[in-house]
Amino acid sequence: MSDLLLPADEAGLAAAVAAAHAAREPIAVEGNGSKRGLLRPVQAARTLSTRNLAGITLYRPSELVISARAGTPLPHIEAALAEKGQHLITEPPDTRAVFGTQAPATLGGIVAANLSGPRRIAWGAMRDHVLGIRFVNGEGEVLRSGGRVLKNVTGLDLCKLLAGSYGTLGVMTEITLKVLPAPQAQATIAVRVPDAAAGVRALSAGLGSPYGVTGAAVVPAGAAPDGPAETLAFLRIEDFAPSVAYRTGRLAEDLAPHGAVQVIEGAESRALWTSIRDALPLGARAEEALWRVSVRPSAGPGVLEAARAIGGRGLLDWGGGLAWVAGPAVPAAHDAIAAAAGGGTCTLFRAPEALRLAVAVLPEEPAPLAAIGRRVKAALDPRGILNPGRMRAGA
């Protein structure tokens, strides 16, 4: 384990980064380290954690904004929101089961990984709700981008650039998010379909309806080694109770031609979507690799076929457009899944270290874009000290 730097505040964090910059000494950046197993391992003698930068700094329910320091544990934020009847819009996955970790994700970590759950299909990605950030760049300067208002186009949007940059462009110290009222009720329509392709057709019919579907997933037969024997398409409605009742009824009628329909309500519905959010139906074993593949929805079933061909299995979220795949942790399997992503995008989400170092965990970028990427990285972190090798070998 490398030396751990635990600054108590933003100024201390900036000083630590400035010192590393001056010494040209790479540092691994993390919150609670709950996603240390994601993408590639960082080669750095020291680790800088934001976990002591914790606490909610502003919460205005009627303005739909909350600000918190980057190291604030996500459950702490979720609890504060729930107290006022609100929630995090994209229901980010809880990756503890997948990575076998104890400590919960921090706000900074979930934004730096831009992780979004099932509601992404209806309400946008994690980064869509980042209104403002404070961050420390690779030289140790404290900077702001965005703000605490819902609409802001002032200057370049560095919030979006840093969200999903895995700590390689800067260390976020405080984040302001848009939040929304938590819906009063929810229900899920389960449609028994012959196969995943039929399932995606049912999801497309639902998402093409006027009923405001907020979750659309297919859990195929054989999703887990001891999993279900039938393929089910799930569509969720969330709103005020009378609306949920009305729209679930209409949707169930519309979807009847796709297969036998059953309605799942309340707590059972909630538990189902938590499980899909966290890829639990796959029951991925510790030695297996886990991929997250984003494609156009109709291409999702093709990714599942590729998964079967490597002796793996998968499920589909986001209307078919997000495939979670579990399978053998070998380069040939990775190459097959990456190829199946086609024009989409394949992320090696979890794997033993050997595979994470052996393959491109993210798709390669076209040469002109990669060149711009190196220049943007240099503009923010000129000495390349932040999380070297986290996203790509040698970067």
Added chain:
Amino acid sequence: MIALPAPKPGILARREEIVAALRAIVPGDGVIADETRLKPYETDGLAAYRQVPLAVVLPDNTGQVAAVLRYCHGNGVRVVPRGAGTSLSGGALPMADAVVVGLMRMNRILQIDLDDRFAVVEAGVTNIGITRAVEDDGFFYAPDPSSQLACMIGGNVMMNSGGAHCLKYGVTANNLLGVTFVTIEGEVIEIGGAHLDAAGYDWLGLITGSEGQLGIVTEVIVRILRGPEGARAMLAAFKGAEIAGAAVDAIIGSGIIPVALEFMDRPCIHACEAFAHAGYPLDAEAMLIIEVEGSVAEQDDLLARIKAICERFDPISLKVAESAEQSLAIWKGRKGAFGAVGRISPDYLCMDGTIPTSELPFVLKRIGEMSEQYALKVANVFHAGDGNLHPLIMFDANDPDSFRRAEEFGAAILTLCVEVGGCLTGEHGVGVEKRDLMSVQFAPHELDQQRRIKTAFDPQWLLNPSKVFPLEGAPVPLAAE
């Protein structure tokens, strides 16, 4: 007036040669160089600023855009990208030594996929054009800026345009899947695709709203959404801005997110009523237009909840539309607000700050005081759900002193927006108009950081010059002229 830099004499002297080179790339009538035909391109929606460009080139395809940029890059020629020219911040204002690259001929819809819910369109397709292409199937493209009949999707991407319905559906950035992006070096890069959330750095998010500083977008992949069963509006008028603001808080606090929540102050109500005869209450200090979606029964339910909330705030009048026609009548005044103000004043500046919504009463009070101080009338429309404030400052362009006061008044309002925790621009962009106010919102090292990112894309600073970043402190271009 915002200062513009002196044109490069070396470029002006090479005008004929540059025009000939552009003609070799874009044949036919795609290059405009004679003075009378250049005139229409001298300004955009910020008509107080005018500058005839060196030339205008109207490419027909991405390859031509790439070749034009490659030529300009190789020859140190500045480039001003242009869509429909509706920018209210001077985002498309030409420079005397710059070539305007107009995308209006690239107006084809290339692909519509209802199953996967996306459309691929060229940058010159109008905003409304996308919705028109899919509305027969019940779909729509969500962001709806006021200029949607004219403005083009390429410009929407560059400015990250919003609209009246973004409280629910988000702004342009939240409705994009991919773009075809041309760098100043003439490289064509496909970013994103028909899928959500491409892995790696969020280039799409950085490019969106970059105001032409990083490159030119020639094709756009947008999400299209199925529309709701229906929508209906109500009107609620109150005795004070503070009371209306409290009503907005109570509505949001009840868990309802209306699809639109618009606020108008007294001068705006009067201007709109005189123009549209929409039946707005003239004795009100503040008026809300609130729109909800769903089936008729769902609309009834939500409107009844909102009406009950508004009743707690001693309203002057509450009018719930009973039909789609009545709903249109309620919207008619608001949608015509800019035109209505244009009727009572020869000219106006449309400002665009955002504030925390709780600050609205204080900000309106201060704007009222400033209105007396600068001796100019102002009307305020406000996207109350998201805090985006549009003060319309009325002035007379034939009176230079009136224009000077209007610009100072506007700058004072935007400075106030920043002081109360908001920002300079919610949806119109910085452009030329707010360029010199950037240092109100950002510290010097924060602007420098943004400039370094711009340099990573555009090392010679040829793209959309003199916009967004204050001229003072600008880096010395890497390559000499």
